[in-house]
Amino acid sequence: MSKVMIKDLGSFMEKKVKVSGWLYNRTSKGKLIFLLIRDGSALVQAIVSRQTLSEEQFNLADKLTQESSLEIMGVVREDNRAVGGYEIEVESLKVFQICDSYPISPKEHGVEFLTFHQHLWIRSQHISSILKIRAEIISAARNFLNSQGFYQVDTPILTPSACEGTSTLFKIDYFGEPAYLAQSGQLYNEANCMALGKVYTFGPTFRAEKSRTKRHLMEFWMLEPEMAFVEQEENMSIQEELICFIVSSVLKKCSNELTTLKRDVSFLKKVQPPFPRLTYSRAVELLREKGFDIKWGDDFGAPQETAISSLHEKPVFITHYPATIKAFYMQPDIDNPELVLCADLIASEGYGEIIGGSQRIHDYNLLKKKINEHNLPEEAYQWYLDLRKYGSVPHSGFGLGLERTVSWICGLSHIRETIAFPRMLDKIYP
């Protein structure tokens, strides 16, 4: 007899199977007990009948509480009324543990209570559906990049210098030397793409920002592709293709999870190339028309991003930001060196930035000048400058924030639900 995951039951119609899991819900109806069982892969209804089981086994089934752990053996039957379309006629049953007073009951709990019980809350259909969609987003992104000839190269977390200043970095003592937790793997990826052509890193990044918002975590994951011989226009096309591939993979493979989350997928179905593009300057005009008190040169925050997002049905690129509000390494626009060849991708439905990308400066002298203008320690960037000395080429890349992407695709209102164990300003347990 096969040990089967619930999601695979369709291949075992009319066959005897063994399923292990936890009780999600139980209802009784005379001589029948209906056990709704979850095993992590899906839910299935199992039917326990007084006619089939011994008195002892039947009574055991009748005592099962929420989250009790068990193993059932029985035959798979098609049943269109049942969740998932199948049910199991139980022939025997083994109980690992009767769960006593599970803290998370079907009633509503406050956020503080739930996040304190995060290690149990992840078992809920709500959070576990999000975690599965997150896993699919990760797989889809990797599959897309691997199929395009990218190589994954892991960049260091422990770094001696900072990509964008040290004020928001977690500091550690590295055997007597100061070191920081990386906020980005980009600079290292620029070296990697000169070795392997097209690369990406996909790892945790850290920001020690004393802010309490719905869009920020202290520890979050970033996908950072970097490509040699690629300029900003092609960079944006790749982002467009990547996002469309991710969204269509989730629509295809996670329809149960999207249903559980009650996600209206009509906007997700519209995520098809090309994405609208507007320049920073045009965005400022539009925001002013909408009544925002903003002047050219100001950066956009969440309200501005939401306003621009709401003007379009698809994700939208904002391009050509002023150099003064962007990172030192961005390539100036040849037509107007006050602007840089960059783009932020703003998700649809009012969700904010999910990607930031740019062409990087490839001229040695220009980069050196920018490092000095930004008061960065030239010494620490010597290796980074070397990349412009020895076979420099135009190159571009971007960073996709995983949690923000999960938040958008799942239609969540708070980023804390996008990762199993979120790290927030006042939360590091469990």
Place this chain on the structure above:
Amino acid sequence: MSKVMIKDLGSFMEKKVKVSGWLYNRTSKGKLIFLLIRDGSALVQAIVSRQTLSEEQFNLADKLTQESSLEIMGVVREDNRAVGGYEIEVESLKVFQICDSYPISPKEHGVEFLTFHQHLWIRSQHISSILKIRAEIISAARNFLNSQGFYQVDTPILTPSACEGTSTLFKIDYFGEPAYLAQSGQLYNEANCMALGKVYTFGPTFRAEKSRTKRHLMEFWMLEPEMAFVEQEENMSIQEELICFIVSSVLKKCSNELTTLKRDVSFLKKVQPPFPRLTYSRAVELLREKGFDIKWGDDFGAPQETAISSLHEKPVFITHYPATIKAFYMQPDIDNPELVLCADLIASEGYGEIIGGSQRIHDYNLLKKKINEHNLPEEAYQWYLDLRKYGSVPHSGFGLGLERTVSWICGLSHIRETIAFPRMLDKIYP
């Protein structure tokens, strides 16, 4: 005309293509110049003829130095004598940068010099081949697990308590609270597998050990699967299948890279199930017979692992270690509670441990007792104990050290070559 990666040239026979890359080597023969070009995906020879190109373009080609960046256009021809089996007859050529005095010349350099120039050394055929094999190992492992119904769940790096004591942990200040960089995601994964059934995490882990060995890095990547309803025997079978899948994928997809590394693959071809298994007690006997001064209860170090490895042609499991030298969470052997249901997998050819795994304690009272015996703060493990209170089930998992696996499969003598930017005791730059 298509912009093509060198590895894909086979699909463009007799067609005109554009290739971008860096000069790896140049030789001249009268009216012909042979440019060996690397683009990160592979090497190709390009032929520049005085008859085809203008005087100016021909002279430009003749000036190209190692690592100069360029783009060529030309026709792909089959040539069995050429590296890769193809060559390109150049029709025109564009140079991005003539590289002046590239520091890493074909002559031998010392390790210190090379690792100081790590950002350039990764361009060498040696290191870039290793990085590609590393990328394939990562992909293969993920593909295997995804196909078996595992979900990737990212576990936190910033953690309030430690899996195995705090003496070798990097400490950080988390907004006034002490926190540590995780050495393992296992404990969190135990919670995750109770939510999703089968899970894995694949991220960086950190060990602040003041040791300078060929087998340790301060920052290294670990693949950590964790499975509910799985006992130790099945746990080992999955490890066996995973390792065989990884090795066969590398043999299939990275033959060029293995050749570049001059890797004798005869032992890798023998990596087929089942792997030999011996108990810790038997291993101690064998080591004594080999002249080791070791007594029952001592842990094994690198020399002992190498000795046991050399007795077998395949990777070997060492099982049933004394509880005293293993972590607090391991399930005791019912037949002899002094032993635990665990296994270390020792790679072949004298390479050491690449996997450590075990069945985990699922009994609440036993786990609580072990936490206290190990003088761990029970308070901090409350959530971990909860997993044994609410629907506890037998479960198992393991951790595969990525860098050690890369080292073994590539046949390297030092672990510093297994990652693009290694973090060692005295090395955090670049």
